Amino acid sequence: MGNIEIARLLRKIAAAYTILGENRFKIIAYDNAATAVEHATSELKDLWEDGKLDSVPGLGASIREHLDELFKTGKSKHFEQVLKKVNPAVFPLLDVPGLGPKRAEILVESLKLKEKSPVDELEKAAKEHKIAKIEGFGEKSELDILTNIERYRHGAIKEKRMVLPEADELAEEIISYISKKAEPQVGRIDKLGSLRRRVATIGDVDLAVATEYPEEVIKAFVAYPGASGLVEKGPTGASILLSAGRQADLRVAKPEEYGAMLQYFTGSKYHNIKLRDFALKKGLSLSEYGTKELKSGKIHRFKTEEEFYKFLGMDWIPPELREDTDEIEAALKHKLPKLVELKDIKGDLQMHSSDLEETSHDSGEDSVKVMREIGEKLGYGYIGISDHNPSQAKNSPKEMEERLHKRNELIDHINYSTKGCRVIKLLEVDILPSGELPVPQEALDGLDGCLVSIHSSFNMNKAEMTGRVLKGLSNPVARILAHPTGRLLGAREGYELDWDQIFSFCLEHDKALEINAYPNRLDLPDTLVREAVKRGVKLSLGTDAHNKDGLLMMPYGIAVARRGWAEAKNIVNTLDYREIISWLHKRT
Numbered sequence: 001m002g003n004i005e006i007a008r009l010l011r012k013i014a015a016a017y018t019i020l021g022e023n024r025f026k027i028i029a030y031d032n033a034a035t036a037v038e039h040a041t042s043e044l045k046d047l048w049e050d051g052k053l054d055s056v057p058g059l060g061a062s063i064r065e066h067l068d069e070l071f072k073t074g075k076s077k078h079f080e081q082v083l084k085k086v087n088p089a090v091f092p093l094l095d096v097p098g099l100g101p102k103r104a105e106i107l108v109e110s111l112k113l114k115e116k117s118p119v120d121e122l123e124k125a126a127k128e129h130k131i132a133k134i135e136g137f138g139e140k141s142e143l144d145i146l147t148n149i150e151r152y153r154h155g156a157i158k159e160k161r162m163v164l165p166e167a168d169e170l171a172e173e174i175i176s177y178i179s180k181k182a183e184p185q186v187g188r189i190d191k192l193g194s195l196r197r198r199v200a201t202i203g204d205v206d207l208a209v210a211t212e213y214p215e216e217v218i219k220a221f222v223a224y225p226g227a228s229g230l231v232e233k234g235p236t237g238a239s240i241l242l243s244a245g246r247q248a249d250l251r252v253a254k255p256e257e258y259g260a261m262l263q264y265f266t267g268s269k270y271h272n273i274k275l276r277d278f279a280l281k282k283g284l285s286l287s288e289y290g291t292k293e294l295k296s297g298k299i300h301r302f303k304t305e306e307e308f309y310k311f312l313g314m315d316w317i318p319p320e321l322r323e324d325t326d327e328i329e330a331a332l333k334h335k336l337p338k339l340v341e342l343k344d345i346k347g348d349l350q351m352h353s354s355d356l357e358e359t360s361h362d363s364g365e366d367s368v369k370v371m372r373e374i375g376e377k378l379g380y381g382y383i384g385i386s387d388h389n390p391s392q393a394k395n396s397p398k399e400m401e402e403r404l405h406k407r408n409e410l411i412d413h414i415n416y417s418t419k420g421c422r423v424i425k426l427l428e429v430d431i432l433p434s435g436e437l438p439v440p441q442e443a444l445d446g447l448d449g450c451l452v453s454i455h456s457s458f459n460m461n462k463a464e465m466t467g468r469v470l471k472g473l474s475n476p477v478a479r480i481l482a483h484p485t486g487r488l489l490g491a492r493e494g495y496e497l498d499w500d501q502i503f504s505f506c507l508e509h510d511k512a513l514e515i516n517a518y519p520n521r522l523d524l525p526d527t528l529v530r531e532a533v534k535r536g537v538k539l540s541l542g543t544d545a546h547n548k549d550g551l552l553m554m555p556y557g558i559a560v561a562r563r564g565w566a567e568a569k570n571i572v573n574t575l576d577y578r579e580i581i582s583w584l585h586k587r588t
Contacts, residue, residue, distance in 0.1 A: 001070070002493055003037050006044055010034035010063070013079060015094055015101040016086045032058045035269065038161075039199060040527075043493050045071055046485075047527075049462065050499060055527070057270035057324045089118040096122075097148040103136075110134045123149050151229070151241065162246070163489050165519040165556055167195050167202035174207065174224055174248055181220035185213035187255050192265045197319045198559035200522045201489055204247040208265060210258035221250045257289050259302035263309075264288040270324035271317075278328065279312060320562040325530070337565050342558050344568040346576055347382035347421075348375065348551060350428065350451060350482060350514065350542025356387040356407045358394045360430055360438070361455060363387065365547040368407075368423060369414060374548045376421035381577045383551075385411065386426035386451050386482075386542070392438045401443040408446055422577050424448050424584070428482055433457040435471025437478070444477040449584035451514065451542075453482035454495065462496035469497060470505055476587035480540050481506070483516040483523040491520065499528065503535045509588040512572050513537060515564075517557030518544035529564025539566060541573045 001009070014030035017023075036058030037044060047053050048071045053064045070076040086105070093104040096119060107113065111130060113121045122145065125131055131142040162170070171191050179186055190196065192206035211217045218238050222230055227248075231239035237251040253261040264272065265288065276286050285292045290301040291311060302308040306316045314331035318339055321327040330336045352364035353371055364371070368385050375383035387407070390400040404427070411423045427450045429437050437444070437452065444450060452472045460468065473481055484502070485494030506513060513532055516523045521544065524532065532539060539561065543553040561571060568574040572583060 001045070003040055003044055006067070006070075007034045007037040009079065010037065011094070012091055013082055015091065015104075016082050018101040019086055019090070019105050020082075029060055029063065032269075033060070033063050038203075039194060039268065043487075046494065046496060049496055055325075057268075088115040089113045092118050093122065095119075096145070096152045098144060099148070106134065106136065107131070119149060119152065161201035161203050161490065163519045164195075164198060164200055164202060164522065164559065165553065167205055168556075170242070170246065170248075171195060171205045171207065173226065174205065174221075177224050178207075178209070178217065178220050178250075181223065182211075182213075182217045185211050185216045185220075187211050188258065190262055192249075192251070192262070193267055196266045197268060197322055198556075198563060200525065200560070204249060206249045206265065207251070208258070208262055209250065209252045210255045211252055212254065214252040217252055218250065221248075224248075253288070256301045256303055259304040259306070259308045260286075260290040261288045263305045266319050266322065268323050271322040271327070274324050274328050275312070282312070284312075318562065320559065321565065323563075337567050339562040340558060340566050340568045340571055340574070342555055344571075344574045345380075345541060345554060345558070347380045347384065347424075347573055347580065348378075348543050348545070348554060349384040349424075349426070349480065349540045349573055349580075350386045350516065351383060351545040351551065352387050352428075353385050353407075355385075355410055356390070356403060358391050358399075358403065359388040360391045361388040362546060364545070368411060370548055371545070371551065372414060372418070372421055372423050374551050378551060378554075380421050382422040382424055382580065384424040384426040384448075384542070386428045389427055389429045389437075389439045397440045397443075400439055401446075404439075404443045404446065424581070426450060426584075428453055429472075429478070430455050431468055431472030433460065433468060435468045437472055437475055441475075441477075444475065447477060448581060449479040450475075450477050451480040451482040452478045454486050458486060458492070458495050460495070462498060465495050466498040466501055470501065473505065473511055474509075478511070479584050479586070480512045480514050480542075482514045482542070483518075483521050483544070484513050485523050485525060485528070487521065487523050487525070489520045489522065494523070494525075499531065503532060503537050506532075506537045507535060510538070510583075510586060511588075512540040514540050514542055515557045515560050516542055516544050517553045517555075517560075518550075519553065519556065522556060522560050524560070524564075526560050526563035529561060529566055533564060533566050533570050539571045541571060 010030050011034045014027050017027045036056050040056055053059060066076045066078050087108050089108045090104045093099050111125050126142050126146045131137050131145060132139045175189050187210040189209045192208050195202050209217050222233060222238050222240055226242050227240040229241040231241060239247060239249045241247055251265060279286050283294050285294060290299050292299050309316045315334055315336055317327050317331050351371055353368045354364050354366060355368050372383055390403050408425050411425050414423055425448045427447055429439055429450050429452050431452050431454055432438055487494035513524050541557045543550050545551045
C-alpha cells in the first residue's frame with residue numbers, strides 16, 4: 001500500500017470510531033496519523049523496512065504496531081475488526097463535502113444505500129426530496145447535499161496531490177493577480193502551509209496577506225478569473241474553488257499581527273504542537289494573533305516571524321525545517337544549520353541535449369550550445385551535459401564510442417570557443433539488472449564522469465536492488481547515483497534499497513547521491529537527504545532538464561536539500577569549476 005491508501009485506511013478507522021462512539025482521543029490519534037502519512041515525503045513501507053516508522057510525527061505506538069502487521073502480512077486484524085462494524089456504504093460518502101461519519105451513517109441506514117454506488121443513490125434521493133424527511137436534515141440540508149455532490153463530481157475533493165512546482169505555479173498566478181488587483185492594499189503576501197514549507201506534494205494552495213484593508217483584498221481574491229466557485233467568505237479570509245478542481249484559501253491579518261499569523265498557518269501541525277507545549281512552560285499561550293501571558297492576559301503581537309521566535313528565546317526557524325524533527329531544540333541552542341541557498345550553486349549536474357542520437361531514453365530538445373547559453377544567463381560557472389547513454393539495442397559498442405566521441409568533440413569545441421560557463425562531459429548511464437553498465441569502458445573513460453541510475457526492472461527485492469546499485473556505482477567513472485529511489489510522485493513508489501549500505505559505500509568511495517529537481521521526482525527525498533547529511537555523504541543537484549526551460553527547476557532541488565538540513569558544504573555543486581572537475585576525475 002502506498003501512502004495515499006494508508007492515509008485513507010486510517011481515516012476510515014477514525015470515521016468508524018466516530019460512528020461507534022469510541023474514545024475521542026483514539027479518533028484524534030487516527031486523524032492525526034492520517035495527516036502525518038499524507039504529508040510524509042517518504043513511503044511508509046520504506047520507513048518500516050528501515051525500522052524508522054517512529055520517525056514520522058503523529059504515528060503512535062499502537063498504530064505503528066497495526067501498520068507493522070499490515071506490512072508483514074498484507075492486512076491488520078484490528079483494522080478489519082473495526083471496519084466490519086460499520087456499513088461499508090458509509091465510507092464513499094465521506095468524500096462529499098459537509099458529510100461527517102455520523103450524518104453519513106444516518107443517510108445510509110435511512111435510505112438503504114448500497115456499497116456499490118452510495119453517492120449516486122444519495123443524489124437520486126436528494127432530487128426525489130427523500131432527504132428532507134429524515135429527522136435532523138430538512139430542505140436546506142437536502143439542497144446543500146446536492147450542491148456538495150456537484151462539487152464532489154467536479155473534483156473539489158482530490159485524492160491526488162499536486163507536485164510542488166505545480167502548486168507553486170498556481171500560487172504565483174493568484175499572488176500576481178491579487179497584487180495587481182489590490183495593489184495599494186497589499187502590504188505583504190506569502191504562501192502558507194505545506195507549500196511554504198516546500199513539501200514535495202501539496203493539497204490546497206494557502207495564502208496570507210498583511211493589510212489594513214482586508215475587505216478589498218478578499219474582494220480581489222474571490223474575483224480571481226481562475227475561480228469556478230466560492231466555498232466561503234468572511235472578515236478574515238475566503239476559500240475559492242479553481243477551474244482545475246483545486247481549492248485556494250486566503251487569510252488576512254493586520255500588519256502588526258502578521259508575523260504570528262504567518263507562523264501559525266505555516267505549520268507544520270507537529271511543529272506548532274511542540275512550540276505550544278514549550279510556550280506553556282513559560283506561562284504563554286500561542287495563537288494566530290500573537291502570544292498571551294496566562295497570568296496577566298497581556299497579548300504580544302508580532303509584525304514578523306523573526307520577532308515571534310525571538311520572543312520565545314530562539315532563532316528564527318526556516319519554514320522548510322518546521323516538521324518537529326529537533327529544529328526547536330536546535331533553535332534554542334542557536335545551532336540551526338546555515339541552509340544551502342540558490343546563490344550557493346555554481347552549476348547544474350544533470351541535463352539532456354539534442355546532440356546525442358539513438359539514446360536509451362528520451363533525448364533533450366535543445367542543443368548543448370543552447371543549454372550552455374541558458375546556464376550562463378543563470379550565472380552558472382558550469383553545466384554538466386548528462387545525456388542518456390546510447391541504446392544498446394540500436395548501437396554496437398563501437399558505434400557507442402563513436403557517438404560519444406563526436407558529442408565530446410562538440411563540447412570541447414564549445415569550451416574552446418566560448419568564455420564563462422564551462423560544459424562538463426557527463427553521461428547518465430543505465431544500471432542493468434546485472435549491475436553492469438551498457439557502455440564500453442573505453443567510452444566511459446573519455447568522460448569527465450558519469451551518473452548511474454535505474455530505469456528498468458523496478459521490482460527486484462531489496463537485497464538484489466542494493467547489490468545492483470552498488471555494482472553499477474562501483475565503476476571508477478561513476479561519481480553520482482541519479483534519482484536514487486526511482487520514485488515518480490503520484491505515479492510510482494520508489495524501489496527498496498539498503499540505505500545503510502548505500503551511505504557507507506558513498507562515504508568510503510567519495511560518491512555523491514543526487515537530489516533530482518525534476519517536478520515529479522524531487523528525489524532523493526528530504527528524509528534521506530537528512531540521513532545523508534548526518535552521515536557526511538556528498539550530495540549533487542541536477543534539474544534533469546530536457547529543454548532550456550527545465551534549467552529553471554533548480555529551486556525545487558534546493559527546497560528538498562533545505563528540508564533535509566543540507567548546507568552548502570554538503571553539496572558538490574557549490575564547488576567552483578576547477579574543484580568540481582578535480583572531484584569528478586577521482587577514480588575510486
